[in-house]
Amino acid sequence: MEKTPQGTTVGVDDPYEHAGVCDHLTDDGRCRFAFEHPEQDREFARERRADDFACPVVAVGTDSAGFADDADGDPEWADCPHFRSRNRDRECVRCGLAERRMAHSDERPLLEEHHLSYAGTGENLSHEITVYLCRWCHAKVHDSWARITDDAAPDPEAVAAAEQRRSREQDELGFESAADRYDP
Ligand SMILES: [Zn+2]
Ligand SMILES: [Zn+2]
Numbered sequence: 387m388e389k390t391p392q393g394t395t396v397g398v399d400d401p402y403e404h405a406g407v408c409d410h411l412t413d414d415g416r417c418r419f420a421f422e423h424p425e426q427d428r429e430f431a432r433e434r435r436a437d438d439f440a441c442p443v444v445a446v447g448t449d450s451a452g453f454a455d456d457a458d459g460d461p462e463w464a465d466c467p468h469f470r471s472r473n474r475d476r477e478c479v480r481c482g483l484a485e486r487r488m489a490h491s492d493e494r495p496l497l498e499e500h501h502l503s504y505a506g507t508g509e510n511l512s513h514e515i516t517v518y519l520c521r522w523c524h525a526k527v528h529d530s531w532a533r534i535t536d537d538a539a540p541d542p543e544a545v546a547a548a549e550q551r552r553s554r555e556q557d558e559l560g561f562e563s564a565a566d567r568y569d570p
Contacts, residue, residue: 397480397527397534401502402464404479404534405471405515408443417441419468430467442466469513472499478520480532481540485518486551496548498524500534520544 398404410419416439424431434440443466463469476485478497485497500519506512517534519527522541526532540548 396500396502397532398502401513401515404502404517405463405469405513406473407471408441408463408466408468409470409472410468411441411444415441415444417468427468443469463513464511467511470505471513471515473517475518477518478523478540478544479517480519480523480527480534480536481538481544483520483523483540483544483548486548486555493551494521496520496544496551500524500527502534 410417412418417434419426420431420434420439424435434442437445443463463471473479476497477483483496485495487495497518497520499516501514501516503513503515505514519534520540522544523532523534523538527534532538
């Protein structure tokens with residue numbers, strides 16, 4: 387299993403299998419990194435520019451200069467030096483618990499961002515890949531006995547915490563609409 391730099395497990399064998407599409411990919415298949423941050427990698431930006439900024443991973447199969455496909459034809463994000471995928475779904479990838487954020491509250495979030503892979507430094511090509519895990523699954527994954535692919539139900543404590551927030555949310559909403567109603 388993959389490990390974090392601190393040596394704890396990340397809960398998967400192949401982070402790329404769980405990565406979404408690249409954060410830099412635009413809806414029309416272009417590389418946003420190359421036109422927004424050309425100064426960070428001039429050679430890469432020049433190559434993309436020559437190819438109308440087509441993403442070198444998803445462009446494979448067209449006549450543009452992309453990276454090679456693997457056998458099953460999936461794009462190989464691992465080949466791109468600037469791939470980054472930070473998950474945006476606000477629910478736990480392991481148990482499905484959804485985030486509940488109270489307005490005007492600085493309570494600790496139910497979900498935490500978990501790194502499957504870290505951005506590489508120097509010679510090592512590696513990428514920042516993150517997913518969301520609830521606090522409970524996150525602890526289990528770092529304790530090394532849970533995997534993010536487990537078919538797990540939310541921890542009873544997690545359900546209780548989410549439920550508590552939900553009812554407080556409703557109290558606040560109820561209070562606000564009651565105040566509206568009786569406002570002269
Ligand atoms: Zn969870
Ligand atoms: Zn983590």
